[in-house]
Amino acid sequence: MRRRTFCASGLTALVYASLPYSRVCAAAGDDVAAMSLGGEQRVLKPTDIDDFRASLRGQLLMPGENGYESARKVWNGAFDRKPALIARCAGAGDVTRAVSFARTHELLTAVRGGGHSLSAQSACDGGLMIDLSPMGSIRIDPLARTARVEPGVLLGQFDREAQVFGLATTAGTISHTGAAGLTLGGGFGRLARKYGLACDNLAAVDLITADGRFLRASAKENPDLFWGLRGGGGNFGIATSFEYRLHTVGPTVFGGALIYPFTGARELLRSFADFDAHAPDELYVDVLLVTNPDHQRVAVFDVCYCGSLAHAERAVAPLRSLGKPLHDGLGRAPYVELQRSGDAGFPHGRGYYVKSGYVHGITAEAIDVAVDYLESSPLDTSVIAFSNLGGAINHVKPEATAYWHRAVTRDVLVAGFWDDRSGAERPTQWVRGIWPKLEPLTNGFYVNTGVSDDTQRRVRAAYGDNYPRLVALKKRYDPTNLFRLNANIKPT
Numbered sequence: 001m002r003r004r005t006f007c008a009s010g011l012t013a014l015v016y017a018s019l020p021y022s023r024v025c026a027a028a029g030d031d032v033a034a035m036s037l038g039g040e041q042r043v044l045k046p047t048d049i050d051d052f053r054a055s056l057r058g059q060l061l062m063p064g065e066n067g068y069e070s071a072r073k074v075w076n077g078a079f080d081r082k083p084a085l086i087a088r089c090a091g092a093g094d095v096t097r098a099v100s101f102a103r104t105h106e107l108l109t110a111v112r113g114g115g116h117s118l119s120a121q122s123a124c125d126g127g128l129m130i131d132l133s134p135m136g137s138i139r140i141d142p143l144a145r146t147a148r149v150e151p152g153v154l155l156g157q158f159d160r161e162a163q164v165f166g167l168a169t170t171a172g173t174i175s176h177t178g179a180a181g182l183t184l185g186g187g188f189g190r191l192a193r194k195y196g197l198a199c200d201n202l203a204a205v206d207l208i209t210a211d212g213r214f215l216r217a218s219a220k221e222n223p224d225l226f227w228g229l230r231g232g233g234g235n236f237g238i239a240t241s242f243e244y245r246l247h248t249v250g251p252t253v254f255g256g257a258l259i260y261p262f263t264g265a266r267e268l269l270r271s272f273a274d275f276d277a278h279a280p281d282e283l284y285v286d287v288l289l290v291t292n293p294d295h296q297r298v299a300v301f302d303v304c305y306c307g308s309l310a311h312a313e314r315a316v317a318p319l320r321s322l323g324k325p326l327h328d329g330l331g332r333a334p335y336v337e338l339q340r341s342g343d344a345g346f347p348h349g350r351g352y353y354v355k356s357g358y359v360h361g362i363t364a365e366a367i368d369v370a371v372d373y374l375e376s377s378p379l380d381t382s383v384i385a386f387s388n389l390g391g392a393i394n395h396v397k398p399e400a401t402a403y404w405h406r407a408v409t410r411d412v413l414v415a416g417f418w419d420d421r422s423g424a425e426r427p428t429q430w431v432r433g434i435w436p437k438l439e440p441l442t443n444g445f446y447v448n449t450g451v452s453d454d455t456q457r458r459v460r461a462a463y464g465d466n467y468p469r470l471v472a473l474k475k476r477y478d479p480t481n482l483f484r485l486n487a488n489i490k491p492t
């Protein structure tokens with residue numbers, strides 16, 4: 001039996017009719033235009049859409065329907081993508097049905113966890129967006145020190161739940177990032193030097209593959225797949241549950257921001273680089289060169305010491321002695337508070353353009369390029385950040401998981417920001433301007449931040465010598481490349 005299909009009307013219908021891939025309906029029962037995997041137009045029958053909608057426990061949203069506009073939005077406001085359909089999945093069953101619908105109709109398919117993809121690959125124009133954000137359950141087992149986390153969970157939610165029990169695992173530094181995308185690509189942050197990447201802390205993953213199978217991947221079950229899921233991004237299927245190992249952390253740790261004047265940044269960073277080469281694994285220091293809307297330039301050390309509080313002051317003392325800070329915000333703080341401390345700087349909806357690559361330490365050459373370039377930045381808001389890696393990440397062999405770049409100790413990231421008023425042109429050009437100077441100093445790219453332009457050269461460099469094994473895995477689990485909106489491993 002046919003159910004009522006939604007139809008846009010009046011002005012809304014006119015707007016949609018002007019879009020290249022939109023619902024072409026003006027009356028109930030019309031066909032729907034969508035984008036295929038190969039980029040051609042597909043026509044979806046209303047009966048098929050109705051059946052798909054009825055099969056879901058969650059919602060199916062189309063342009064013009066309540067909730068569609070907010071569901072299609074992702075973190076990076078530079079992108080304004082309009083999927084033909086959004087399946088808001090309530091559970092693994094919905095994910096299976098959505099994958100089956102995408103496969104049957106050969107639809108361009110985007111997978112959304114937390115929506116933080118820098119290049120907005122979790123949204124698509126005209127295709128099917130499989131939205132996992134309603135899947136938000138977290139189960140902490142304080143006795144086994146494990147967590148079971150669904151793919152719509154954000155890092156801050158995970159931290160808050162685990163910290164009730166004094167536990168945590170490696171997460172990123174901005175708490176509104178999704179756990180799913182971050183973990184599948186690797187995942188580093190304040191605890192990574194001590195406990196390894198987020199993906200190193202995985203014990204098991206539940207996955208729906210392109211052919212609709214449910215598989216569990218762990219050291220014992222489908223170990224090849226488990227290998228690929230730790231650093232291979234979203235290439236092999238849709239993860240519906242992650243099982244992590246947890247560690248005793250906090251709830252109070254030592255950290256905060258040390259802010260220095262930009263004058264003297266070159267010498268500051270050079271002295272820091274000497275200290276950095278021998279820093280303990282418990283100490284995490286992101287180094288940021290920042291311009292802010294008052295056109296002030298500063299150098300920031302974003303610090304977290306996750307070891308014993310009794311040793312914290314001693315561990316950070318060399319940092320404090322590097323210069324005379326404008327602000328010394330170091331002290332005891334709840335771990336969840338530190339994890340939220342950078343959030344306001346990276347709000348949803350603003351436009352961002354980013355380039356990044358791994359480096360071996362903060363070299364004098366990289367310091368010169370970064371300091372000179374930020375000094376002349378014409379932008380209200382711009383950042384050059386050297387994120388901290390190393391420590392336990394380096395102790396895992398590159399071929400032990402799909403995450404290849406184990407030897408590097410920093411990821412340098414350059415970001416330009418804008419809002420509607422200031423526009424994309426200048427920030428984008430600014431970031432592009434530094435990259436020819438900085439890229440020759442890099443050594444590979446991070447799947448989650450370094451391949452946003454998705455050129456094949458960068459993708460290959462991100463996966464390093466693990467690439468041939470990843471291709472073999474892709475052929476096995478996703479031979480038609482249904483999951484291609486990612487740092488894509490081509491099955492051929």
Ligand SMILES: Cc1cc2nc3c(=O)[nH]c(=O)nc-3n(C[C@H](O)[C@H](O)[C@H](O)COP(=O)(O)OP(=O)(O)OC[C@H]3O[C@@H](n4cnc5c(N)ncnc54)[C@H](O)[C@@H]3O)c2cc1C
Nearest residue numbers: 113114115116117122151172173178181182187188234239
């Ligand atoms: C402000 C900001 C701060 C960041 N800080 C850090 C950091 O400190 N450390 C770090 O390591 N990274 C960091 N990142 C990068 C981050 O790891 C990636 O953006 C990551 O993709 C975010 O995951 P998400 O689920 O929010 O993204 P989404 O946009 O939802 O997904 C990104 C991609 O991941 C895949 N994916 C997502 N969920 C699933 C799933 N369940 N199954 C299969 N594939 C899936 C899809 O291919 C999708 O295109 C940061 C990003 C931003 C924007």
